[in-house]
Amino acid sequence: MKRVNLRRSVQESNDAVAARNRETFARNGVYVMNIIGSPGCGKTSILEYTARHFDGRFAAIIGDVKTTLDAERIAACGVEAHAIETGGGCHLNAAQIASAIGKLPLAELDFLFIENVGNLVCPSAFDLGENIKVAVLSVPEGDEKVRKYPDLFVRADVLFINKTDLLEHCAYDIDRVKADARKARAGVRIFTTSASGGTGFEPWFEFLRGTRERAVAGPQ
Amino acid sequence: MKRVNLRRSVQESNDAVAARNRETFARNGVYVMNIIGSPGCGKTSILEYTARHFDGRFAAIIGDVKTTLDAERIAACGVEAHAIETGGGCHLNAAQIASAIGKLPLAELDFLFIENVGNLVCPSAFDLGENIKVAVLSVPEGDEKVRKYPDLFVRADVLFINKTDLLEHCAYDIDRVKADARKARAGVRIFTTSASGGTGFEPWFEFLRGTRERAVAGPQ
Numbered sequence: 001m002k003r004v005n006l007r008r009s010v011q012e013s014n015d016a017v018a019a020r021n022r023e024t025f026a027r028n029g030v031y032v033m034n035i036i037g038s039p040g041c042g043k044t045s046i047l048e049y050t051a052r053h054f055d056g057r058f059a060a061i062i063g064d065v066k067t068t069l070d071a072e073r074i075a076a077c078g079v080e081a082h083a084i085e086t087g088g089g090c091h092l093n094a095a096q097i098a099s100a101i102g103k104l105p106l107a108e109l110d111f112l113f114i115e116n117v118g119n120l121v122c123p124s125a126f127d128l129g130e131n132i133k134v135a136v137l138s139v140p141e142g143d144e145k146v147r148k149y150p151d152l153f154v155r156a157d158v159l160f161i162n163k164t165d166l167l168e169h170c171a172y173d174i175d176r177v178k179a180d181a182r183k184a185r186a187g188v189r190i191f192t193t194s195a196s197g198g199t200g201f202e203p204w205f206e207f208l209r210g211t212r213e214r215a216v217a218g219p220q
Numbered sequence: 221m222k223r224v225n226l227r228r229s230v231q232e233s234n235d236a237v238a239a240r241n242r243e244t245f246a247r248n249g250v251y252v253m254n255i256i257g258s259p260g261c262g263k264t265s266i267l268e269y270t271a272r273h274f275d276g277r278f279a280a281i282i283g284d285v286k287t288t289l290d291a292e293r294i295a296a297c298g299v300e301a302h303a304i305e306t307g308g309g310c311h312l313n314a315a316q317i318a319s320a321i322g323k324l325p326l327a328e329l330d331f332l333f334i335e336n337v338g339n340l341v342c343p344s345a346f347d348l349g350e351n352i353k354v355a356v357l358s359v360p361e362g363d364e365k366v367r368k369y370p371d372l373f374v375r376a377d378v379l380f381i382n383k384t385d386l387l388e389h390c391a392y393d394i395d396r397v398k399a400d401a402r403k404a405r406a407g408v409r410i411f412t413t414s415a416s417g418g419t420g421f422e423p424w425f426e427f428l429r430g431t432r433e434r435a436v437a438g439p440q
Contacts, residue, residue: 006226038258038259038260038338038361039258039340039361039362039365039368039369040258040358040360040361040362040365064368065341065368065369065370065371066367066368066369066370067364067367067368069364069367069368088341088345088371090310090339090341090342117341118258118340118341118368118369119310119339119340119341119342120259120338120339121285121308121310121337121338121339121342122310122339122341122342125308138260138360140260140358140360140383140386141258141259141260142259142260144287144289145259145260147286147287147289148259148284148285148286148287148289148338149259149285149286149338150285150286151285151308163360165389166360166386166389169385169386169389171416196391
């Protein structure tokens with residue numbers, strides 16, 4: 001009982017900071033995506049490909065337990081990338097984001113990508129103030145992940161199924177994954193990509209363009 | 221400060237239960253391995269292959285956020301498998317193991333495999349009373365995981381590099397991973413396997429046989 005209350009208290013404190021982040025993002029007209037997936041599913045590679053091939057103004061905040069390797073990869077694409085080393089922490093929290101966004105030119109951005117710590121469990125429970133959560137799965141992880149880790153998939157508006165170049169080498173029922181994802185969250189947008197091969201990105205870019213146009217048009 | 225003390229208190233409480241588990245395991249002469257890796261790295265597949273091809277007496281405790289799919293896979297190999305659904309929890313703890321082992325014929329076992337929740341971060345911080353931690357990485361995850369998630373690799377006595385059948389399709393410097401792992405923990409035993417292809421398991425089986433013989437011989 002004590003632990004439950006404590007968890008609630010940590011969550012409520014995080015939620016209050018996340019709400020302030022959300023106001024800041026809205027005031028600056030930046031659309032924010034919280035990208036969540038297992039270690040090595042291709043989160044950074046998807047951002048790299050997007051940075052190199054999508055014409056938009058964006059920045060990235062990259063969380064990792066240790067090293068700034070991923071932030072360096074994004075910065076090498078000419079995108080402003082801020083690294084957060086959690087030093088053992090298993091997810092990003094709203095306070096870390098609040099601290100990082102003070103260093104970013106928010107008003108000049110269309111999009112802010114937040115790459116969470118590689119972890120399919122803990123990050124889904126912590127609101128950062130984002131507009132949407134983006135889940136990333138990869139083919140070699142196996143096709144039962146939506147069922148086994150439901151907490152992310154009931155919350156994610158976008159799902160990438162990445163590393164489709166490995167489909168021919170893995171037993172993977174992609175239709176089953178899509179059906180599981182739609183059962184977890186009706187209306188989820190699903191993009192099937194190979195970030196290393198550069199395939200499947202046009203529908204994602206179309207989604208980004210549509211999001212930006214709706215943001216410019218303002219609330220209907 | 222409050223949070224640090226609280227985390228310490230949770231850890232100390234866990235450690236006390238883990239110590240009792242460890243006494244129970246030693247009294248029953250069962251050697252216990254805590255298997256940790258990302259979602260989809262092949263933990264269950266390694267256990268399946270071991271169950272089908274290694275001649276030994278073992279049981280398994282299988283942790284998952286949701287579903288008992290993995291425990292069913294192990295049970296289908298003729299091995300007693302106990303499922304723990306954490307319902308959102310990101311790691312197994314010692315109390316869950318204490319509860320599960322009451323239902324297992326410990327005195328009849330050589331080995332108990334505990335498959336932790338798919339997560340490269342949180343499980344490494346919680347002692348379950350095991351003899352050793354076994355880390356599992358897979359080739360498609362990428363070759364920088366030891367550097368990015370060091371907490372597991374400083375503690376693991378055994379490392380599997382699995383899915384070697386995908387080496388020819390992934391940019392993966394396996395020597396770099398081995399070097400990083402040995403730097404994190406000198407003397408780590410490394411097994412390179414393809415659980416789906418059934419290759420690389422003989423050195424692992426040799427390791428299990430040696431462990432059992434040392435247990436039978438008792439302390440020197």
